[in-house]
Amino acid sequence: xxxxxxxxxxxxxxxxxxxxxxxxxxxxxxxxxxxxxxxxxxxxxxxxxxxxxxxxxxxxxxxxxxxxxxxxxxxxxxxxxxxxxxxxxxxxxxxxxxxxxxxxxxxxxxxxxxxxxxxxxxxxxxxxxxxxxxxxxxxxxxxxxxxxxxxxxxxxxxxxxxxxxxxxxxxxxxxxxxxxxxxxxxxxxxxxxxxxxxxxxxxxxxxxxxxxxxxxxxxxxxxxxxxxxxxxxxxxxxxxxxxxxxxxxxxxxxxxxxxxxxxxxxxxxxxxxxxxxxxxxxxxxxxxxxxxxxxxxxxxxxxxxxxxxxxxxxxxxxxxxxxxxxx
Amino acid sequence: xxxxxxxxxxxxxxxxxxxxxxxxxxxxxxxxxxxxxxxxxxxxxxxxxxxxxxxxxxxxxxxxxxxxxxxxxxxxxxxxxxxxxxxxxxxxxxxxxxxxxxxxxxxxxxxxxxxxxxxxxxxxxxxxxxxxxxxxxxxxxxxxxxxxxxxxxxxxxxxxxxxxxxxx
Numbered sequence: 001x002x003x004x005x006x007x008x009x010x011x012x013x014x015x016x017x018x019x020x021x022x023x024x025x026x027x028x029x030x031x032x033x034x035x036x037x038x039x040x041x042x043x044x045x046x047x048x049x050x051x052x053x054x055x056x057x058x059x060x061x062x063x064x065x066x067x068x069x070x071x072x073x074x075x076x077x078x079x080x081x082x083x084x085x086x087x088x089x090x091x092x093x094x095x096x097x098x099x100x101x102x103x104x105x106x107x108x109x110x111x112x113x114x115x116x117x118x119x120x121x122x123x124x125x126x127x128x129x130x131x132x133x134x135x136x137x138x139x140x141x142x143x144x145x146x147x148x149x150x151x152x153x154x155x156x157x158x159x160x161x162x163x164x165x166x167x168x169x170x171x172x173x174x175x176x177x178x179x180x181x182x183x184x185x186x187x188x189x190x191x192x193x194x195x196x197x198x199x200x201x202x203x204x205x206x207x208x209x210x211x212x213x214x215x216x217x218x219x220x221x222x223x224x225x226x227x228x229x230x231x232x233x234x235x236x237x238x239x240x241x242x243x244x245x246x247x248x249x250x251x252x253x254x255x256x257x258x259x260x261x262x263x264x265x266x267x268x269x270x271x272x273x274x275x276x277x278x279x280x281x282x283x284x285x286x287x288x289x290x291x292x293x294x295x296x297x298x299x300x301x302x303x304x305x306x307x308x309x310x311x312x313x314x315x316x317x318x319x320x321x322x323x324x325x326x327x
Numbered sequence: 328x329x330x331x332x333x334x335x336x337x338x339x340x341x342x343x344x345x346x347x348x349x350x351x352x353x354x355x356x357x358x359x360x361x362x363x364x365x366x367x368x369x370x371x372x373x374x375x376x377x378x379x380x381x382x383x384x385x386x387x388x389x390x391x392x393x394x395x396x397x398x399x400x401x402x403x404x405x406x407x408x409x410x411x412x413x414x415x416x417x418x419x420x421x422x423x424x425x426x427x428x429x430x431x432x433x434x435x436x437x438x439x440x441x442x443x444x445x446x447x448x449x450x451x452x453x454x455x456x457x458x459x460x461x462x463x464x465x466x467x468x469x470x471x472x473x474x475x476x477x478x479x480x481x482x483x484x485x486x487x488x489x490x491x492x493x494x495x
Contacts, residue, residue: 074354114376115376122384130357133395134357137395152395155392
């Protein structure tokens with residue numbers, strides 16, 4: 001049985017790893033974008049520009065923290081905290097590998113593995129809307145408000161198709177526990193049984209993470225910076241932190257639900273397989289940012305409600321019939 | 328487990344009080360979210376895991392976001408636009424009296440009989456499987472009725488919007 005101390009230690013490890021991954025992601029993304037655009041990207045701080053993250057961190061900390069005069073001070077301060085909290089909290093149930101033995105005792109590679117793990121991730125994803133929408137409201141700026149209204153509408157719309165496409169996987173695995181879902185894929189990743197579901201889930205995941213081509217909430221050509229226009233210094237950095245951690249979270253969810261999680265040929269340890277698959281998906285996120293233009297807002301909503309949702313329902317029905325006939 | 332219940336209870340009550348006390352609508356929405364999340368924690372502490380998570384996803388995650396969507400179009404001024412609501416004459420003492428009566432009735436019902444032992448729960452209680460079995464085997468007719476109701480509501484919205492005619 002887990003003691004509170006062990007859970008706290010695992011929690012601390014997860015937070016340190018995620019924040020380091022966030023810092024590295026910002027540098028790697030800028031390097032990659034540079035290469036995609038035939039530039040070098042940041043290359044002045046440290047070898048290969050790797051210390052750029054440290055330089056950015058120092059810059060964010062020492063910058064002036066500005067709160068607009070008309071802002072709602074309480075909510076303005078609360079919004080970035082909610083964003084970072086919900087982004088980190090989703091990791092309380094995400095396993096990165098099968099339990100390992102440490103000193104003769106099995107140690108699970110997740111903070112907790114409750115029977116409703118998938119729902120916990122969805123719940124924290126649903127709560128993350130508040131960080132964005134409250135930030136926009138509290139700033140009392142037109143651009144910020146427009147950005148946050150777009151964000152709430154977009155996130156609610158794509159959450160639906162995301163949840164529906166997920167049901168296919170849950171029906172095939174017969175469990176909501178993430179560990180069980182990975183175990184059900186030890187022969188064949190669900191990618192091959194649920195190709196349509198995979199595509200819908202991945203597109204919705206990109207929309208949930210508000211990444212290009214779905215970054216309408218912060219479209220710089222129209223809205224300056226959207227919901228975080230009025231934020232500066234560390235509070236701005238917290239929104240960036242939440243966005244990148246969210247990206248890592250959805251990549252991990254795609255890996256666990258469709259790509260077979262930590263299953264892979266035995267020449268690499270399971271955790272390495274998990275990390276490789278997540279890294280591949282993160283590269284796809286950067287790749288899309290480098291190659292795709294932004295949606296128009298009405299097309300984004302049309303696409304969500306008139307294409308993604310019906311397809312997700314069809315996928316659900318077909319999977320249900322197939323699962324019922326096969327079982 | 329009891330400290331979880333205590334923390335969740337404090338959260339729920341603080342949220343409920345906040346909804347009533349907040350002068351700025353968005354603060355009231357936030358307090359209601361706090362209340363709903365506390366309620367979800369109480370459900371989970373009572374082994375009703377699925378109920379608790381659905382509570383967060385549906386109410387805190389979707390319904391309250393829609394509330395916020397509408398309310399955030401109001402101004403964030405520190406001095407709210409509405410004045411303090413005018414009180415009806417004699418409303419406050421009447422409210423206190425009715426409240427006291429309610430508390431007395433509830434206390435009488437609770438303490439009038441010996442408290443029963445907590446019922447033991449069957450294995451799998453509160454999981455998705457048990458929840459789904461109850462919905463689709465025992466209460467399937469009611470479920471269909473509720474689905475029909477929601478469907479009618481959706482059709483109603485489309486009809487109301489369609490009346491505006493082409494081109495709005």
